[in-house]
Amino acid sequence: MVSTTDRKLEFRDALREAMNEEMRQDDRIFLMGEEVAQYNGAYKVSKGMLDEFGPRRVVDSPISETAFSGLGVGAAMYGLRPIIEFMSWSFCLVAADQIINNAPKMLYMSGGQFGCPAVFRGNNGAGGQLGSTHSWCVESMFSQVPGLKIAIPATPRDAKGLLKTAIRDDDPVFNLESERMLGAGARGDKDFSRYLSGGRWAPPLPEDDADFTIPFGKAEIVKPGDDCTVVTFGRALHFALEAAEALEEEGIDCEVINMRTVRPLDMDTVIKSVRKTSYCVVVDQSWPFASIGSEVAKQTYDLALDDLDNKVIVVNNDDVPAPYAKHLEAAMLPHAKKVAEAIRAVTYNA
Amino acid sequence: MSTATDQPMSTKSTKSKQAPQAIRASDALSPQQKLDMLGRMMLIRRFEERCAQSYTQTKIGGFCHIYIGQEATAVGSIYALNQDDPIVTAYRDHGHALARGMDPNACMAEMYGKITGCAKGKGGSMHMFDKPNAMFGGHAIVGGQCPLGAGLGFAIQYNREDKVALCYLGDGALNQGAFHESMNIAAIWNLPVIYVLENNGYSMGTAIHRGTAGSDNMKAKADAYGMRYDECNGMDVMDTYDCFSRQVELTRGSTSKAQGFDQDKGGPCFINVVTDRYMGHSMSDPQKYRDKKVYDQMKKDGSIDPILRLVEDLIDTKQATQEQIDDLDNQAKQQAMEAVKFADESPDTPLEELFTDVYVNPFDPQHKKGEPNPDFA
Structure with a gap:
């Protein structure tokens, strides 16, 4: 690879x-x-x-x-x-x-x-x-x-x-x-968190791997860490990585997992991580009620209740229709600041 | 409560508005072929009678939509197709299933929820599918099959095959967006699909003039999309066969410049098949919206009933004897009875089958890969 x-x-x-x-x-x-x-x-x-x-x-x-x-x-x-x-x-x-x-x-x-x-x-x-x-x-x-x-x-x-x-x-x-x-990657490494630098965000060149595929149901640990499991997917990965960068300076070492598929959902990777960190935050850019985040939390409780030292916190979009105004919309998203607050809260660092 | 304007469809004029053909395709049918068509209609009639009976005995559950009265529509249209021309229809699909050659045993067993059913009991009355016979279902959402029909037409054209897809819909579906979108897309791409309106004048309990604007001018619906139009008497299997013979030939091999061919050739068609269903919308329908007695009488009227009409014609023109016809009907009754017996005696679908056929490639141990009923693989 x-x-x-x-x-x-x-x-x-x-x-x-x-x-x-x-x-x-x-x-x-x-x-x-x-x-x-x-x-x-x-x-x-x-x-x-x-x-x-x-x-x-x-x-x-x-x-x-x-x-x-x-x-x-x-x-x-x-x-x-x-x-x-x-x-x-x-x-x-x-x-x-x-x-x-x-x-x-x-x-x-x-x-x-x-x-x-x-x-x-x-x-x-x-x-x-x-x-x-x-x-x-x-x-x-x-x-x-x-x-x-x-x-x-x-x-x-x-x-x-x-x-x-x-x-x-x-x-x-x-x-x-x-x-x-859609435009992410135009400037190479510069468009992504340092945890993805070195071209880790890019697929291999076709001449190096003509048949590159990613299987369904295999989450990826984008940033390994010991202090808190952060489960996410899609654009929210980048909010999570931004939060993780900031929290590293506060001495909180997050493990950020990119789920990649939600059906199938790779809970094995999540549970293995939670057993290590004891804390879990899910970052999900859909609305809160009965969201993927809710499902990940539920399955985490089912499979690793005894390994958790706190509840699972899910960071979603706010429960509102998407507004037009730029600042309102930005506030609605599960942005890095909300994610960092959740991680601090769940690890008793708030 | 029926009103003066709620006449049965078969009593209204069903003259084709196209130029009459000098030579009718049905003129070339042999007496044996005509008896074959009669036999198929009889099988549908007798099978549906058994379905109705089984439903009242609660051996068939859910919804059950009986095709009695419309036999000529399925048989006449399908007889004009090749066996590999794909068809797709709505939920009143037993007639199409049987006309297509599906095994009545497997169809009845399906409705009884048995493992020997064509979908292992997981589809039911509204979802008759048969891959070897190019029967693409059995669909329950009104109009939902119309885009599927466009998909079949698109795939045929994409593969540069010489087939025609038939997409059946009821008059209720005329009011669904899915129908209009499908007609439009079929027209712009010159797809080899024929939209077959089984026009029995009722969407469930709502007479067509109450729900469909311009219901007395179906040609306008085809004109709106620049599509060929035809109509036929769906109670007359030969008229239906003639109509479909000519339109299927015109649609076969449709090409479209938009899809990279040199020229636009052929193209889709909208056929208004005027027919009547004798029974209610489904087995749960008490038919309060029309005079039930009128429809109960139709099966005895040789100027209306599709089976009786053909019987009288064959006998009058000495193409068949009463004895041959009685044999055919007895065969149909026998097959229907055997279907019920087969269904009754078949084992229930085992509980493990609940979790099969959810995915072709299951990703968790809960969902397993299933095998289709071997007769339908």
Whole structure:
């Protein structure tokens, strides 16, 4: 496994690398979504793909989430392997019936005959002042549903490795990316916490590893530590790392774990860490009620109650619709200051 | 309470608005083929009668939507297809399942919740699936199957295959966004899919004129998307067969410039199949919204009932004898009875199957990889 110390690769480029590599190998894979082809992607994730693969495989859809999501499900049942892009996961709600009532249930209700090997991907989470209906963070809502797999990349390395695994997986996968992170990696190490420096945030060069994937259900210890387990995923990893940097100066040595997938959820790594540290904070950028954070806390209590020296603190978005004003939105997020406060509190350092 | 405007669909004019064909496809059918179609309709009729009976005996639970009255729609349309042309439909799917060649034993066992069911008892009445026979289900959310139909059409075109997908929907689905989005997407990409409106005039208890704007002008719905339109009498299996024969041929091999082909050729179609269901929306429907007696009488009326109509035609034109027809009906009754017996005697789905078929690649010990019923693998 090779890491590239001075690679400059944006999160969006890593997503594209994953799709390009898989599409070159398997003609059954196609990409469909709004503006993915001629516009080169609303967020430039699919830039150049139309030129390489042509309109048969990179398809501009009309603004019809129900139709193109369900089309993806139907095509997947027939044997193709669709990648369906939502310009934002906020728009997936329009397609709810297709993506959470059809895609995950097809295998079961057909008695194992028809699966749905489709990937649904797009931007997830708040932070661009896009207002309350454009700022959804859907993982907590959808993680309820048996039959789905949910991957949440936090770095360009995750972005490439998880998306390749998602595309190859025969089950429906929701790949929850982040609009705020798409440009991360343009300046290499400078865009990330020092704990990710040395190119640890980047996928290996294709010439060094042409088949780089990250398996589902394997969390990554991004920063080892002894004093407090910090469990997180997606953009919130960076809030957690920022907090960890500050707390190191206060003598609190956090162990920061990037879950990478929530369905499957790698509790083994979490529990092993909690047995070492005795304290746990979860950082989750969805709303508090019945969130992934709640689930991680519950499972931690189930599996390691005796190892905990305090309750599990979950840091979420505030329980409000996402506001427009920049300072309000920033305050709503589970930002580094909230995370640091939680870690101090849980370790009796407040 | 029925109103003057709530007439049964089969009593309304069902003249095709397209130019009549000089040569009808059904003219080329042999008496044996016509008897085959009759036999399929009879099997559906007798099977559905048994379903209704089993449901009242609480051997079938949940929802059970009976296809009686609409037999010609499934048989006439499917007979115009090749065996590998994929079909997808809504929850009133027993007719399509049987017309497609699914095993009545497996269908009944499915509804009885037995391991020998086509989905191992995990789907039920509304979810008949059969991979070898290209039956893509059985779907319960009204209109939810319309995008799936577009997906089948897209996949066929993507693979450069010469197939046609049929996506059946009821008149209730006309009011769902999913239908309109699917029609639009099928039209812009010239997909090889035919949207088949099984127009029985009721979405559950709501007569069509109360729920659907422009319900007396279905062509307008196709025109709205620049799509080909046709209509047929869904109580007349030969008229249905003729209509589908011509439209399936026009749709087969559809290409689209948008998908990288040289030209737009063929394209989707919207077919209004006017029919009647004799029973309620489902077994739980007391039919307070219409005069039940009118529909109970239909099966005795040779000018309406699809089976009786074909029987009378075959006998009048000396293409079959009463004896042959009675044999067919007895066979159908026999098959239906055997299906019930098979279902009754089959073992219940074991509890372990609760946790199979959730994932193709399960990631935890709780969920296990399941095997489909070997007849459907």
